[in-house]
Amino acid sequence: MIEGTVIKGYGGFYYVKDDQKYVWECKPRGRFKIEKQLILVGDRVQIKTINKKNGVVEKVLPRITELVRPPVANIDCAIVVFALKSPEPNLNLLDRFILLAEAGKTEPVICFNKVDLLSNEEVTPVLDIYDKIGYRTIVTSVKTGAGLEELRAVLKDHISVFAGPSGVGKSSLLNAVQPGLQLKTGEISEKLQRGRHTTRHVELLELDNGGYVVDTPGFSSLYLPQMLKEELAGFFPEMNNFWQNCRFNGCLHNQEPDCAVKSAVESGEINKERYAHYIMFLEEIVFHERRFYK
Ligand SMILES: Nc1nc2c(ncn2[C@@H]2O[C@H](COP(=O)(O)OP(=O)(O)OP(=O)(O)O)[C@@H](O)[C@H]2O)c(=O)[nH]1
Ligand SMILES: [Mg+2]
Ligand SMILES: [Zn+2]
Structure with a gap:
């Protein structure tokens, strides 16, 4: 077995660079398809070589990110x-x-x-x-x-x-x-x-x-990662200094009264456009929750 990093996936093959910097053209082991396991660029994998050029991806090592x-x-x-x-x-x-x-x-x-x-x-x-x-x-x-x-x-x-x-x-x-x-x-x-x-x-x-x-190829639209609506504000670091002062625990900074985040938007301490995106993202997450968790 040889260990290496997947540098490209193309036409059903994975290109795996080993630690000697040699690139192997590999097929995934058949069970990868059955188990619907994906092999990603950046993955560390173990391959079994077939000849001097080709191999089979036997195992994907645990991912860090x-x-x-x-x-x-x-x-x-x-x-x-x-x-x-x-x-x-x-x-x-x-x-x-x-x-x-x-x-x-x-x-x-x-x-x-x-x-x-x-x-x-x-x-x-x-x-x-x-x-x-x-x-x-x-x-x-x-x-x-x-x-x-x-x-x-x-x-x-x-x-x-x-x-x-x-x-x-x-x-x-x-x-x-x-x-x-x-x-x-x-x-x-x-x-x-x-x-x-x-x-x-x-x-x-x-x-x-x-x-x-x-x-990577560019793209022009992007779904949000899966998360709970309560988690979203945590991804807006500029809200961190304010949400402790909201009246309600679990305030979503949307329709609630006495919301410190909204006050900060009004006073210009939080950028209005960023806040508008927050609200759009919040609505998207709520929409998905309704569809999937009913
Ligand atoms: N004026 C200017 N043009 C640039 C600059 N950088 C890239 N370009 C031009 O922008 C165009 C697109 O560049 P690419 O590098 O192909 O863009 P990309 O992001 O890789 O695009 P995709 O591969 O389609 O996702 C080319 O015509 C480049 O010459 C820059 O700093 N200034
Ligand atoms: Mg490009
Ligand atoms: Zn709030």
Whole structure:
């Protein structure tokens, strides 16, 4: 048996890199299908080799972390990439990505790319929202090289995933961070102002500085992770300083009277747009509870 890491799944095969950095093309053992066990990129697996090139995945070792979207295992750090412009950042989607990362026990780092397309005054308000909450943010440009050194430092010695909508520059950033990767990148369609899913597969790449990164195809919508409505506020760190002062225990910061979180929104201490997303997410969770737990 050889142990290795799944670096890619493609056409029914899993590509497993062993500790000598040799890549084996593997089929999963038949029972994986029966037991509906999934093999994810990032998984540590044991394989039995058949010849000098092929093997069979016999066992998936226990995962340290697991992200549902994008589907990857054993990641420490989720680089949530959004373009500041072209395509316009969708902050509702950004907040969903952050939530997914945190629910998957993975630290989110927000990377605002394409800063070359905006003036400083245009960048500051968006950045401020997330800086103030305490999220780690990086502002980058593949065109000017801004922020790339900082991004490299974040990736060093970590296993990170690049996630975000299509066309925001995930693959371009990776190419810039490590010349030689030669990942395919795509033009933004002028008419739609969206990418066209240039990256088609989830793939784990090894960096020269000791880090590993997963490039993923972008997506434009995202379901929330499964959780109880009472848990949601815990994923909005800016609410932490306030909810102890709500009148009701178990206040959902929605319709309840004397809610300290709502007061903080009114006084501007909590960002209104973030709060609006909180309410939208809350309604989504309640809707799912009604459907599934009745
Ligand atoms: N102006 C500007 N354009 C950029 C920057 N980074 C990437 N682009 C352009 O944005 C387009 C999309 O880049 P990709 O790297 O393919 O985007 P992606 O996020 O990997 O997209 P998918 O693989 O479809 O998810 C390309 O035309 C890039 O040249 C940047 O910093 N500034
Ligand atoms: Mg890409
Ligand atoms: Zn409240």
